[in-house]
Amino acid sequence: MTRATLDNGLRVVVSEDRSSPVVAVAVYYDVGFRSEPEGRTGFAHLFEHLMFQGSANLGKTEHFTQVQGNGGTLNGSTHLDYTNYYELMPSGALELALFLEADRMRSVALTQENLDNQVAVVQNEIRVNVMNRPYGGFPWILLPPVLYATFTNSHNGYGDFVDLESATLQDAQGFFDRYYAPGNAVLSVVGDVDPEEVLRLAAQHFGDIPARDVPARGDFAEPPPAGEVRHVHHDPLAPAPAVAVAWRVPDPADLEAYLPYVVLAEVLTDGDASRLQDRMLMKDRTATSIGGYLGIMGDPLDARDPTPFLIEVHHPAEVSADVVLATVDEELARLAADGLDDAELARTVARMRARYLREVDPVLGRAQAMAVCEQQRGRAELVNEVPGLLDAVTREQVQAAAATLRGDRAVLELRPGGAA
Amino acid sequence: MTAPATRAIPAPGAPRPQKLPTVAERVLDNGLRVLAVRRPGVPLVELRLRIPFAGKGAAHTARGQLLGDTLLSGTDRRSAERLAADLQGLGGSLSASVDADRLSIGGSALSASLGGLLDLLAEVLTSAAYPKDEVAGERDRLVQELAIYRSQPGVIAREALLSRLYGDHPYGRELPTADDVAAVKAGQLRSLHGKRVAPAGSVLVLVGDLSPARALGLVEGAMAGWTAAGSAVLTPPVPAVVPGPAVLVDRPGAVQTSIRLAGPAPVRTHPDHAALTLANLVLGGYFSSRWVANIREDKGYTYSPHSGVEHPPGGSRLTLATDVATDVTAPALVETLYELGRIATLPVTQAELDQARRYATGTLALSTASQAGLASTLSALTAAGLGLDWLREHPRAMAGVTVDAALEAAATYLAPERLVTVLVGDAAVVADPVARVLPLERG
Structure with missing residues (x-):
């Protein structure tokens, strides 16, 4: 891995992989839902759309035509703690990809017409992914207001329609100026490239973007729920109930304290041999599907504190949410009391390691993992160390983690049909 | 401040020609076609097996769907839980699904565990048990999942579109009805497996950090006992589309x-x-x-x-x-x-x-x-x-x-x-x- 920091503060990480003639370029800005001000829910995501609407040397949609018209694919996405933009291209197009990212980092071009258009597009994105489908926003939009008390952590990152329609060009320019400073970003490049050449081209294209102040990161801290906080959501489109339960976990910055929870989630829910699947899907038949993961968006290694451990269960109407929760509690208590044996831990970690390797085999997956590790932990190298860190998690740590998941938690029940 | 100068968009260099990977291929005595490709990178192997599985009628659709859901629910030597745990231990996974054309089994494992993965796959292919209890559980679950699935507008649209396009052709109704699923018995799945989970016409692909010659040898050894005599049933051609309102x-x-x-x-x-x-x-x-x-x-x-x-x-x-x-x-x-x-x-x-x-x-x-x-x-x-x-x-x-x-x-x-x-x-x-x-x- 090769790295550099440009004079304007942009961090660059590069990894060479000659197995295919392709290159992945990813730019991560250190801003997400949690940095949105009140009255502007959904703004970080709306702004992500605006970054595709043109810049100093590129017209509306030209970013797309330049990438796709040269044989590449691209996208962007907005998360709690970052917004990313990426291209996967034939390696001959490395410089083009860097130029395109630099151009919009230097100066996004904002017009009222494009803003209005993208507000409408985002509203349709919310309709298709949330409003027009059963279980829309379950649990990623619906659970945070139960788990958290502050606006920062609890609000809907897709945004309220009124807030989206209230967004102005001034808001957008202000957001860009504040959060899209080169010093608030990481550029990650992986693929069929010479790392020194990448650093040279990065300096050439990004180097003259003026440095701007990097905003101090907001304080997202808040206490965990005291006792059980419970909410019932009525979903008129859903044919069957579901329940999600979430506990706060240690700050992911402390990997030694945090990773046992990541392993615990798999011990409970990964595959037919996992504790909850075996018990609820195969033996009790009290569930139709079970998921367990870290992070509201299932992003164990790319969310900052505070972040939850989450279990979601779809269950038949004949089974109450209380029965589901009691079973989860029983299995957690059993783990906390009796622990697990070496074989169970070893097979669980074996698959986690393999799955992680599978994620970082494609150059784009690796570029993304490197970028977020560099951004949140200052160490892109962590990508190579994750398998070893998972191996180092002990039975005792997993057992101790299970023992902490008790009554201080958020429960979201989803019931089919309208409110009574 | 002066206006920023217009910058020229750099033209991409010519694409570096991609060497096509070499495919090692063997047709086993039982008729299974095996392809192996070395693609180093991470120390994993990817596996894809396709078995032709076309059939007529609503009952076939329901049985096929449930067969996919219960193929990995244990063998004559291993319970469902044991099988899942053993796969996990290989850093591996297998999943199975059936559509109107085929039974697809996909998976991966740490490359050092390829032999183990193939042994488990062979065991499933030759002796999947379809235990009564597991079949009953998966059957109830499938009924619930179908209800959830059919509440999605995308699925409603797809079912309506395929029905409009293909009518009574198997493509016209991809998903079984809840009633047809509820009627499926474990014995019917064992019988369907015996007739249709056969090597003839099937293709197994392995790609990853492997030696193709050794991989072919491992497959040959593991799959030697897969001798089911069934013959491949292929999907009939779709009828002509009749446009209309x-x-x-x-x-x-x-x-x-x-x-x-x-x-x-x-x-x-x-x-x-x-x-x-x-x-x-x-x-x-x-x-x-x-x-x-x-x-x-x-x-x-x-x-x-x-x-x-x-x-x-x-x-x-x-x-x-x-x-x-x-x-x-x-x-x-x-x-x-x-x-x-x-x-x-x-x-x-x-x-x-x-x-x-x-x-x-x-x-x-x-x-x-x-x-x-x-x-x-x-x-x-x-x-x-x-x-x-x-x-x-x-x-x-x-x-x-x-x-x-x-x-x-x-x-x-x-x-x-x-x-x-x-x-x-x-x-x-x-x-x-x-x-x-x-x-x-x-x-």
Whole structure:
């Protein structure tokens, strides 16, 4: 891995992989839902759309035509703690990809017409992914207001329609100026490239973007729920109930304290041999599907504190949410009391390691993992160390983690049909 | 401060030619065709097995679906839980699913565990037990899942579209009914497995950090006992599509209308295929297309319009799909029909054609740039009777497509009068305006 920091503060990480003639370029800005001000829910995501609407040397949609018209694919996405933009291209197009990212980092071009258009597009994105489908926003939009008390952590990152329609060009320019400073970003490049050449081209294209102040990161801290906080959501489109339960976990910055929870989630829910699947899907038949993961968006290694451990269960109407929760509690208590044996831990970690390797085999997956590790932990190298860190998690740590998941938690029940 | 100077967009260098990986191939004595490709990178192996599994009738659909769900629910030597735990221990996974054409088993494992993965796979293929209890549990679960699945507007639209396109052909009803699933017995699954989970006509693909010769040897050893005598049953060709009035499926209160248009498309080896690939891209096959520019980036009617060509073995099809805000359903249809009519009657520009060609050629190379991507691509091509050579032949064919050829393909396959249309939305709001645009019947 090769790295550099440009004079304007942009961090660059590069990894060479000659197995295919392709290159992945990813730019991560250190801003997400949690940095949105009140009255502007959904703004970080709306702004992500605006970054595709043109810049100093590129017209509306030209970013797309330049990438796709040269044989590449691209996208962007907005998360709690970052917004990313990426291209996967034939390696001959490395410089083009860097130029395109630099151009919009230097100066996004904002017009009222494009803003209005993208507000409408985002509203349709919310309709298709949330409003027009059963279980829309379950649990990623619906659970945070139960788990958290502050606006920062609890609000809907897709945004309220009124807030989206209230967004102005001034808001957008202000957001860009504040959060899209080169010093608030990481550029990650992986693929069929010479790392020194990448650093040279990065300096050439990004180097003259003026440095701007990097905003101090907001304080997202808040206490965990005291006792059980419970909410019932009525979903008129859903044919069957579901329940999600979430506990706060240690700050992911402390990997030694945090990773046992990541392993615990798999011990409970990964595959037919996992504790909850075996018990609820195969033996009790009290569930139709079970998921367990870290992070509201299932992003164990790319969310900052505070972040939850989450279990979601779809269950038949004949089974109450209380029965589901009691079973989860029983299995957690059993783990906390009796622990697990070496074989169970070893097979669980074996698959986690393999799955992680599978994620970082494609150059784009690796570029993304490197970028977020560099951004949140200052160490892109962590990508190579994750398998070893998972191996180092002990039975005792997993057992101790299970023992902490008790009554201080958020429960979201989803019931089919309208409110009574 | 002076205005920033205009900067020239750098031209990309010529693509580095991609060496096609070498495929080691063997047909075993039992008829199983095995392909192995070394693609180092991470120390994993990807596995794809396709077993032809076509059949007629609603009962077959229900049994096939449940067979896929219970194939891994234990063998005569291992319980479901033991099998899952042993797979996990290999850093591995296996999953199975059945559609109208085939039983697909996909998986991966740490490359050091390839032998173990193959042994477990062979055990499943030769002695899956379909225990009564597990089958009953999965059967109830499938009934619940079907209800959830069928509550999704995308699934409602797909079922209506496929039924409209294919009627009684197996493609016309991909999913079983809850009643048909509830009637399935464990013994029927064991019997179906015995008849149809056979090596003849099946293809196993392995890609990853492996030695092809050694991998073929491991497969030969592991699969020697898979001797089921069944013969492959292939999907019958789909009937001709009969265009007619649009079908509207009522979904009261829906905030969007799901719009789908579809029609037949040429198979990959057809002389029209390359030209249609490019015409479809210009129309709506990628973000930089006319349809996206029109109904998303200009009008804001929708989030993700897309048109694409699929190649199921019974017959290829072209599908346009978009979900639009309810109040702009008819205007969105107007623009959609306009774009279809335009591309079917007027030539695309040379620049549009060249851009689509570079996209199609470049992304074809991207699709094989990971172990998983290469395994899936090789498996799909092999099932279609093609080899990796196609990754070279298709770009060559596209290179020869002229503006006139693209127009001819568009006239043949994209003309709106040749497509069927299905809408899922709030009929009380959208039926009248839509009926002003095209003939409409209630679904």
